Amino acid sequence: MSSHTVQLGAGAADHDLVGGKASGLGALIGHGFPVPPGFVVTTAAYRDSVSAAGLSHLPPEEKHRRIAQMEMDEGLAEEIRAAYAALGSPAVAVRSSGTSEDLADLSFAGQHDTYLGITGEDALIAAVRDCWASLWTPRAVSYRERSGHVDDDLALAVVVQQMxxxxxxxxxxxxxxxxxxxxxxxxxxxxxxxxxxxxxxxxxxxxxxxxxxxxxxxxxxxxxxxxxxxxxxxxxxxxxxxxxxxxxxxxxxxxxxxxxxxxxxxxxxxARTSRGRGRGPDWEMAMDHMPYPPFPIDQDLLVRPVFAAILRALRSAGLSTVHPEDVLTEIDDGVVQIRPPALRPRVRAVLGVPRAMPAVLRHLCAPVAGYREWVTAELLPLVERIDREDTSRLEDSDLLGRMDVLLSAIGGRLFSRFALLPRGAIAEALALSGLRRIIGPDEARRLLDDLLTAVPCVTTRSNTALAEIAAMVRRSPALRTIYRDSSTDEIPSRLRACEEGRELGARIEEFLASYGFREMSIFSLGVAPLRERPDVVHAMIAGLIADHPDPECSETEDRASAARAELERFDSPAARLLRGPILALVGVTRSTIAFREDSHFQLVMVLAVARRVLLELGRRAAARGGLDSAEDVAYLRRKELALPPQEMRTLVGHRRAARERSLEGYTIIPAELVRRRGREDAVVGATASRGIAVGTVRIIRGEDDFAALRRGEIMVCPYTNPTWTPLFDLAAAVVVDTGGVASHAAIVARERGIPAVMGTGNGTKALSDGQRVVVDADEGTVTLVPTTSVEEPGAVPSPREEPTG
Structure with missing residues (x-):
């Protein structure tokens, strides 16, 4: 064999000649490990071929296209044929072996191409050429740029191994x-x-x-x-x-x-302890907030900055930490997961605890009023000013500046916001402990859940506003007909055709102007907020008016007032002693719930306006031919917004395909870190709101399914967020793949008084529309109703078909 082809194992030490993969295989062979036989088409063959074709100095995208199409030199082709014949002309695996691959600090795994089951000389030569071309795919070029590897003098060898x-x-x-x-x-x-x-x-x-x-x-x-x-x-x-x-x-x-x-x-x-390895933390809450992968633009502008700030804080506290790129790991082109770092306190962290406590207590005891004052005086005026601007008249640099100003505004306050939340959990736990002393453990949770209902906040106000709109529809036969007989796409035009419809349309526009900043699925710049999806509002209205038991009465009992009156009736020594402190703790918890909901809405408001600015950049890129639509800008990172159109289009195509591949079974935290609560075929989760309900399953995967839910059905969904809240007024129980007892779905279910089982991991896969199930939230289980006992009285203890609140 010549310098253009060498036997696998020969030249193993010459990384520049055979590339990382072949060098590694050669080293295995040198140590006597079993490796399938093969040969290597060296980097010299690549360099000579590309140089002879005059392609060395072309830009990457052009080099990628031209290498895949070029004719291979006949002399080199004959060498490859001879090496293949010497191997016995079997089916082979043809694998790229780049000079930048399999380094100690960076693997380049999956960046270059592999072809399996190749048979015949012509197919082999074509596969070698395609491997060469893969050195210059947008995916590989982008990976090298992000990793700080320059393209100077890069070359690629090809390993040909017997299958x-x-x-x-x-x-x-x-x-x-x-x-x-x-x-x-x-x-x-x-x-x-x-x-x-x-x-x-x-x-x-x-x-x-x-x-x-x-x-x-x-x-x-x-x-x-x-x-x-x-x-x-x-x-x-x-x-x-x-x-x-x-x-x-x-x-x-x-x-x-x-x-x-x-x-x-x-x-x-x-670090190891005498107790051995524990189960580790529960990451269900992280999965609830991010059920789908963050887009590349989110990673650049939201996720990485947040992790960088968190890791800096941990480092300053004396904890051993990793870098953001080690926490946010790429599992496919532009698709990432979060691998939470293993944190170990150093000696100075332990010694620094007394010094840090005043600052910690200051954050925990900081008045919510200070945060709200900042929102009123600074954040909201900034958001409203930018939202009113005509983005089409701004330069690209000005648009980027607007996004930076918006996102840095919330970034600077995130720690303050989260530091204010633990007090609510502490107050709730203390209140629950006091109630247990008064009325026992079985009833304490029920009474506390009632005391925490109807908290005044933006979520309550938006739900009330939507309920009033639904009531307008129920009172009008003409409007009911429109919503009953039309698709969500047809409803707007039919509303504009009549006076009542125009009045309703104006109310819906007011609703969207006030509450349309809500996120639809994930906290993301790449996903349209509610104000860009009025069809979702129409779907929720259709669900709220369908099968309503009493069109003239939608008011429910004030459970919080009734619960307070119930607590006042207890007259034991413990009740007289603890009632005042319990009610004070309930007040702290209620104010924290309101703060959490309101501040979350303010965060997504900033995000919705930043997305509006980003879409203008997307529209400009689409006009230049770089994107199919403005929304595709989410597949780009900030520095890629100025890429040439063809390179941008190719990169976005790769990333869109990678995202689609990842959606099935994706978890933001690697699945192996997430606790499974039962057998793979069992639907088992955490109790989030107690009770038992029997009903028909309705799978709601996203906003496009909202109109399908009917009153009394069991809502089974992958996740929820505040936009989903009106659906809880229809469901008899909720079963969610992600989330824990403090997640949005859990809190709303407790407020509505319906059973909820969280973090099943597989509810949307194991169950299907139309099945009759028993949701036993006391035990955290969901089971099919036996067909022989559906109508038997007493077959299920205290079944409920509808919310009781």
Whole structure:
């Protein structure tokens, strides 16, 4: 073989000649590990071919296109054919091996292309050329830019390896990549080839295995001859003296290794205690706030700055921390997850606790009035001024400046806002403890939930306003007909055709002007707020008027007043002693709930106005041909807003596809960190609002489904936020994939007096529309009603079909 092709294993030490992947495989071969045979088309072949074709100095996007189309030199093609014949002309895997790949600090995993099952000389040569071209995809170029790697003198080798007819394949991490635990290694596997696992298309079976004993410490089924694979992993880690990310295949003849590279971004090894490893924190709340991936523009302007501020605060407090890029990890092109860092207090953190306590107490005891004064005097005038501006008359730099001003305004106050919230939780816990002494544990939670209903806040006001609009529709036969017989797209034009409709339309416009800043799904610049989706308001109105039991009466009992009167009637010594403090604590909790709701609305108000400014930049990019629509600007990072149109279009296309791939099963926190509360086929979660209800399942995945919910149905959804609140007036119970007992859905369910089960993880997958279920929120379970006992009286204890409040 010549300098253009070398046998796999030869030249392993020459990273610049064979690239990172081939160098790693050659090192494995050099240490005697089992590796499928193959050869390498070297970087010299790439450089000579690109230079001869005159493509070396072209811009990346042009280089990507032209390399994929160029004719390969016949002499080089003949060398590749000869090497392929010497291998026996089998089916082969053709894999990119870049000079920037598999470094100790950066893997470049998945940035360059791989082709599996290639047979025949012509197909092999085409695959080699396509691998070369993948060095210049927008994805790879952007990855290098973000990572600080320059494109000077880059080159790409290609590994050609005999395909293994694998029964199983997968990856092995020689330390726990999530916790940093060096005592265990993790093995993931799929049936057949492992590419689907590596690319993220499949979620494999995961096993945690103790290195010392070679024993598995979880319940996943063991692999065949599993101990031999673990020994291989330990040996590779020892040979290279660093944690390794290893790809492997299995046939009845044994295990073979098809890649090994340093494991990058390994978190610090967690501190150990005599109690062993605990269950770790519950991340359901994070999943409730971010059920879908944040867009790239969110990552740049919202998520990274917030994490940077948090990590700076932790570092100043004496905690060992990582950098934001280690917390926000990219799992696909533009798609990220949050891997919470393992934090260990240093000595100075412990010594600094007394010094920090005054500041902590100052934040906890700070008056809410100070925050509200800032909102009234500074934030709202800023938001209103920018929202009134004609963005089309502003320069691009001015638009970016407006966004910076808006987002920095809320960024500077986020800590103050969150520091004011714990007092409510503390007051609620103390109030509950006092009520238990008066009326016992069974009734205390019910009475406290009633005392915390009907809190005056923006959410209550918006729900009241929407209920009044729905009442207008119910009182008018003509309006009821429009909402009953029309799609949400048809309703606006039909309303404009009659006097009553025009009056209603004006009320809806007023509603949107006041409350339309609400987010629809996630806290994001890339998702339209309610004011951009009047069809969602029409859908909620349609749901509120359908099957209403009493069109003339929509008022409900004032549960808070009734609960206060009930508390006043207790006359025991404990009641006389504790009643005053309990009511004071309830007052603190109610004011904190109001503050949380109002301040959240103010945050999303800023976001909605910043999005309006961003969309103007998107419209300009679309006019230049860089985007299909203004909304696609969310797929870009700030520095990419000025990309050439074709490069921008290609980049957005890649990221849109990556986002679509990620949506099924996505969790903002890696799934392995999220607690599962039961069997995969069981719908089990946390009790958020007690009670038992029987009803028909209605899956509500998003705002487009709002009109489908009918009174008395069981609402099963992936997440909720304040925009969903009117639906709680219809549902008999709520079952949510994400969230915990302090999430929005839990609080609203308790206020409405309907059972709620949170954090099931699988409710929207395990259940389907039309099923009859029992939601036992006392136990945190959802079960199907047996078909033979649906109508049997007493089959379910105290069933409810509708809200009682």
């Amino acid at each position: 293994v007819d694998a029964e199983k394949a997968g990856v092995m991490f020689t330390v726990d990549p999530v916790t940093g635990d060096r005592r265990h290694l993790l093995v993931e596997s799929v049936d057949g080839l492992g590419e689907a696992l590596v690319s993220g298309e499949e979620t494999g079976e995961r096993r945690t295995i103790a290195k010392r004993t070679l024993r598995q410490v979880d319940g996943a089924p063991a692999l065949p001859r599993q101990r031999s694979l673990v020994r291989l992993g330990k040996a590779v880690e020892k040979a290279f003296d660093s944690p390794q990310d290893i790809e492997w295949t299995y046939t009845p003849q044994g295990y073979q290794l098809v890649q090994a590279r340093p494991l990058t971004a390994v978190p610090p090894e967690p």
